[in-house]
Amino acid sequence: MPKTRGNFWSEYEVTVDSNGKEKYTCKTCSGTWSKNASCLKEHIEKCKDINVETETSQPQGTKRKRQQTFDEYKFAFTSKDQIILESLLIRAFTQRLSTPKPLFFKATAFKEERHTSENIALGLETTMKDADINKFGAIITDNAPNMKAAWKILNQKYPKKIFLGCWAHGIHLWMKDIISIEWIKEIIEKAKKLSIYFHNHQVILAALRRLQKEKYGKKIVLILPCDT
Template identity: 25%
Template sequence: MEEKGMLCLYCSKVLSGGGINRFKQYLAGLKGNAKACRKVPDTIRYAKQEHQVAGIMEKKKKRDMLDEQNPYSPHYRAHEEDMFAPSEHDDEIEEIAPLHSKVKGKATQTTQLKAALPNKMKINSYFQPRTIPGAQRTLKSVLQSKEVTEKCDLAISKWMLATSIPFNTVNSPYYQQAIDAIASMGASYKGPSFHDLRGYLLTKNVEEGTVFLKSVDASDASKTEEMLYKLFREVVLFVDQENIVHFVTDNAANYMAASHLLEQEFKTIFWSPCAAHCINLILSDIGKLDEVNDIMTHAVKITKYIYNHCFALNMMRKFTGGQEILCPAPTLFATNFVALQGILAQQNALRAMVTSSEWTSSIHAKENKAKEFVKLLFVETFWSECATIVHISEPLVRVLCIIDSDERPAMGYLLEAMYKVKEEMLKRFNRRKKKIEPYINILDARWDRQLHKNLYAAGYWLKPKYQYDLTEI
């Protein structure tokens, strides 16, 4: 290095002006304010290029972060020092003395600095935004006449009076924020529409989720209706009955009795049993029938062998095109009936598997368990009874999936769905009423005792889908 510049040790050229950044560009061979050094080794040139690119990407990342911030927030200057601080690699070459650039060089540097600054990091970033509370008023707003200000106030008051908005809403902290946001948008801004407010804007302003309230260690207590009633009562008093819309429990007798006591004390609380638990109990009752239990046991033997033997599992996936027999379901009892659907759907594929040359020539096919498995697949009564049970249970499993889904509220669909289940069962077994009779009795018993509530009737009645034709909506 010399007195008025920096000396390149590779080509002995003196760079006067531009500072350390220009010297780095000279060594790296990047296009800019300096030509590339022709004698610098390739390893040094590559290292300097990596340093330069890393510094550029780091500054770009910080600028992008600033651009994503709230335009009304005064926090832009918090990152200024980081934005324009020297790079961590700037200490590799030190200058002997400060450089006194010529006027032309200064003008070039100033132009480059302005070009590098994002719009939001220029002179405006050194002043607080006009839209924050307590900020200095603009000269235009100060010079506005009283008539113009009153005209704006009248427009706001007319909107409030015409729509019956309470006057105390102006005390909300969001009132001035809304006005500031509108003012910052300018005269061309158009407010959100009716559909926007009731649609995605409403969704964005409402945080949905489950809140954990408390847990109770009741392992040493007997779950009598009195004990459950006291526990529920404590929760109601803590939350306040005005904040309780719906009270839901499972269908056990003690829970139902405790809930009725709660309804008698707090008249505004409406209780109903869990609909998903009711459907699950219907499937459980169906599974206890002898003919259904026998088919379930037969199906378990088939699935147990397949999923406990790698050779059989790989063969099954090959012949079914990658489809599984066992699929997840909302509840344990629903899983059993879904498994029957899977086995029935793959009946031909399973039979083709065990009669293929790949299976018969395998050493695994010689085992006793494999031979028993093959026999299970060729029991004709199993497949006929399996088809019957699937036709009966499939509508119930479908309703359970609707109730257990979080995609949409199921309250308005339950009544119509349950009537369709019964109607579909009777239609499928129109000529075999004695066959379907035990299943209908189970369905009616659970429905009349647990699910027949005014709540579901009201949900059905208030659902426009069931009250009007599509052409009328």
């Protein structure tokens, strides 16, 4: 006598894949399974129990509490989607917040006035007021003594403003002090002579470039230093 099919078979939709094998898709959870009676029966029993528990957890006739705050909102994203979204939001926020843009506002030429600290302070203050003094927090100049004296004058009127020397100018001054050291001057002179020698001898320069390309994959140009 042939076996009768259990009632659980009606809970699945049967399809055939490209390899000719039957696939059973659960009508409750849309999960796909291969043909295995015990596994299919066990799954549908668990799936039905879960579905019944979900339905009875919210009795009919009751209203869910309305969301009150944004923090209560649950994103229906995967963790990967959330990471991508957060990365895009952070990038957009930081670009908007911390990307300064240069702006040329004004240039003032001293004519008959001397470059005294008082005149410099007056010129800086005029420009600060024209640009709206509340729109910036720092003023940067070079490191000349008359500029530093102008800082002190303005700092008394505007104690909340920051006055700074130019770091590029400071580094330039440091380098001038460094290359004035005797043993460094000797190295620089030797480097100059070496560079001049290669530039004055075409055959040797060609051999140098060939060796550079073999070792480094590119040519390295020898440049003579110059005062700035």
